Amino acid sequence: MALDKKNNKNHKHARSGSESADSAAQISRPSAIDRVKLARDPRRPQTLDYIERFIDDFFEIHGDRRFGDDPAIVAGIGRFRGRPVALVGHQRGHSTAERIKRNFGRPNPEGYRKAARIYELAERFSLPLITFLDTQGAEPGVGAEERGQAEAIARNLELMARLTVPSIACVIGEGGSGGALALGVANVVLMQENACYSVITPEGCAAILWREATPDKVAEAAEALKLSAHDLLKLGVIDEIVEEPAGGAHRDYEGAAYKLADAIERHLVKLALLSPAALRRHRERKFAAMGKKFLVTKNVAKVSVFN
Amino acid sequence: MAEVVERAATTQAAEMWVKCPECATLAFRKEVERNLNVCLKCGYHFPLTVEQRLAIVADRGTWRQIDSELKASDPLGFVDSKPYWKRLEEARAQTGRNDAIVTGTCEIEHEPIALGVMDFRFMGGSMGVVVGEKVARLFAHARRNRLPVVLFCASGGARMQEGILSLMQMAKTCTAVARYRDLRLPYVAVLCYPTTGGVAASFAMLGDLNLAEPGALIGFAGRRVIEQTTGERLPPRFQRAEFLLEHGMVDAIVPRRKLRSTLANVLRLLKNSPRHDS
Numbered sequence: 001m002a003l004d005k006k007n008n009k010n011h012k013h014a015r016s017g018s019e020s021a022d023s024a025a026q027i028s029r030p031s032a033i034d035r036v037k038l039a040r041d042p043r044r045p046q047t048l049d050y051i052e053r054f055i056d057d058f059f060e061i062h063g064d065r066r067f068g069d070d071p072a073i074v075a076g077i078g079r080f081r082g083r084p085v086a087l088v089g090h091q092r093g094h095s096t097a098e099r100i101k102r103n104f105g106r107p108n109p110e111g112y113r114k115a116a117r118i119y120e121l122a123e124r125f126s127l128p129l130i131t132f133l134d135t136q137g138a139e140p141g142v143g144a145e146e147r148g149q150a151e152a153i154a155r156n157l158e159l160m161a162r163l164t165v166p167s168i169a170c171v172i173g174e175g176g177s178g179g180a181l182a183l184g185v186a187n188v189v190l191m192q193e194n195a196c197y198s199v200i201t202p203e204g205c206a207a208i209l210w211r212e213a214t215p216d217k218v219a220e221a222a223e224a225l226k227l228s229a230h231d232l233l234k235l236g237v238i239d240e241i242v243e244e245p246a247g248g249a250h251r252d253y254e255g256a257a258y259k260l261a262d263a264i265e266r267h268l269v270k271l272a273l274l275s276p277a278a279l280r281r282h283r284e285r286k287f288a289a290m291g292k293k294f295l296v297t298k299n300v301a302k303v304s305v306f307n
Numbered sequence: 308m309a310e311v312v313e314r315a316a317t318t319q320a321a322e323m324w325v326k327c328p329e330c331a332t333l334a335f336r337k338e339v340e341r342n343l344n345v346c347l348k349c350g351y352h353f354p355l356t357v358e359q360r361l362a363i364v365a366d367r368g369t370w371r372q373i374d375s376e377l378k379a380s381d382p383l384g385f386v387d388s389k390p391y392w393k394r395l396e397e398a399r400a401q402t403g404r405n406d407a408i409v410t411g412t413c414e415i416e417h418e419p420i421a422l423g424v425m426d427f428r429f430m431g432g433s434m435g436v437v438v439g440e441k442v443a444r445l446f447a448h449a450r451r452n453r454l455p456v457v458l459f460c461a462s463g464g465a466r467m468q469e470g471i472l473s474l475m476q477m478a479k480t481c482t483a484v485a486r487y488r489d490l491r492l493p494y495v496a497v498l499c500y501p502t503t504g505g506v507a508a509s510f511a512m513l514g515d516l517n518l519a520e521p522g523a524l525i526g527f528a529g530r531r532v533i534e535q536t537t538g539e540r541l542p543p544r545f546q547r548a549e550f551l552l553e554h555g556m557v558d559a560i561v562p563r564r565k566l567r568s569t570l571a572n573v574l575r576l577l578k579n580s581p582r583h584d585s
Contacts, residue, residue: 138528139528140532141533142541145526145533145545148554148556149528150503150508150512150525151508153508154477154511155512157477161481177465178474178477178505178508181478198470199465199467199470199473199474200465204532209468210387210388221387224385225470226383232471235470237471237475284482287475287482290439290479291436291439292436294382294436295377295378295380295437295440296379306383306384
């Protein structure tokens with residue numbers, strides 16, 4: 001993705017012009033906040049729906065062996081198109097009862113530590129790892145802080161970085177902040193076309209930067225955060241956008257699962273060619289490069305891919 | 308004219324005196340500074356500037372900065388109440404540096420180390436691409452030169468104005484820590500006021516040893532967010548260093564006057580590993 005230097009220079013002048021062009025295009029393209037709403041839709045297929053559709057012989061593990069079991073994160077082992085694999089994913093829940101039980105997919109430290117058990121299991125038994133990201137973020141609670149959720153997330157990032165087995169992360173709903181990233185340090189990051197992935201929810205961002213989370217400001221924040229699959233592909237944060245059935249994944253679970261499984265398999269086949277050490281290096285290089293092209297060493301005013 | 312003189316006099320007075328935010332004691336700034344910016348009465352630790360931190364930690368004349376030229380751009384073209392590039396320019400002008408961390412090498416009681424010090428004054432010490440890159444490079448530099456790493460963390464978390472790229476710096480820094488650890492070299496993180504959000508949930512919490520300054524605010528979620536979500540009023544010392552020690556999340560709270568000797572001691576203890584198989 002070459003940066004158009006000329007465009008950068010004229011950025012300020014170009015903006016007012018492109019804005020009117022943008023609003024014309026808006027008719028066909030959903031706004032950022034509409035995308036977020038779609039990504040959050042409880043009717044969208046979630047981790048267990050995908051596991052049910054393309055994982056055979058699934059065995060779910062429970063508990064972190066330290067404190068408890070976190071229903072917001074599902075973890076286990078199973079068979080993906082014949083091969084044994086390790087699996088971790090957020091589960092937000094569909095019905096109100098399930099959503100409450102699963103804390104709306106917002107993990108507590110026990111969830112990350114359960115995931116860590118699977119990462120270690122994957123490493124010891126050479127199982128490829130598949131993860132599903134679908135959370136607004138970590139649980140903002142007293143207990144979560146007391147039990148060290150910052151440490152739990154950090155540990156997962158290091159553990160995932162260290163793996164010498166292939167890993168594939170799939171952003172299937174709303175990927176939010178450290179709670180999502182704790183499942184996201186993978187060789188390949190796939191993202192469904194209507195999913196989003198962000199450092200903070202638009203609500204949180206508006207509350208902090210705009211000092212008020214009114215619907216207008218939230219919509220503005222969603223736009224500014226560049227959280228759609230297409231934006232993330234441009235930024236080099238994800239590797240591939242996985243198409244959804246017409247109208248969105250919630251319209252056709254089978255179709256959505258089939259497309260996602262195909263993409264996973266395609267990448268697993270490629271990653272299988274790499275040696276264990278090369279797999280770790282591959283992941284390391286990928287994350288070392290995150291944002292690097294936007295660094296400035298001399299007096300260049302601005303570098304952006306959104307001009 | 309009289310007004311000008313008066314105003315000059317008040318500024319001068321304000322510069323000469325400091326008020327402790329904890330116990331409200333007024334003290335001579337010079338005297339507090341001589342006491343390593345610790346309140347003489349209640350022991351409150353005033354936040355330090357990077358220069359003050361270096362003066363306290365590093366052996367005199369040993370500090371060498373690396374990667375100071377790295378600057379952020381505005382990858383998202385982010386605008387809230389102000390454009391991000393403007394915020395960056397203001398922060399640069401205010402602090403005289405390019406971003407929210409300085410990295411380099413120095414000695415502590417003659418022990419050579421790689422050192423990073425975060426600058427809370429630069430956009431709340433937030434981590435964007437530059438901070439992520441500099442932390443990663445610091446660990447790489449330490450790996451190449453077989454140096455221990457000491458990192459003083461002071462950050463509100465990820466830099467929202469860089470969106471998802473700031474989140475990715477958490478992954479990048481932890482990847483660098485993982486590789487560094489393989490060499491069996493010690494990494495000590497010192498958590499200062501405040502260490503929260505994406506910095507707490509990445510390299511800050513991954514030290515072989517995690518030290519904290521007295522009273523430092525340390526945690527992942529912000530106090531306000533937790534209060535709003537749970538509807539609970541939180542105790543005043545929630546997420547403070549003492550709270551973390553009690554819950555087993557830091558190894559020790561080290562008062563500033565003992566920091567240098569504590570760091571030198573643990574680095575010496577961890578230095579002479581009998582194994583050299585990596």
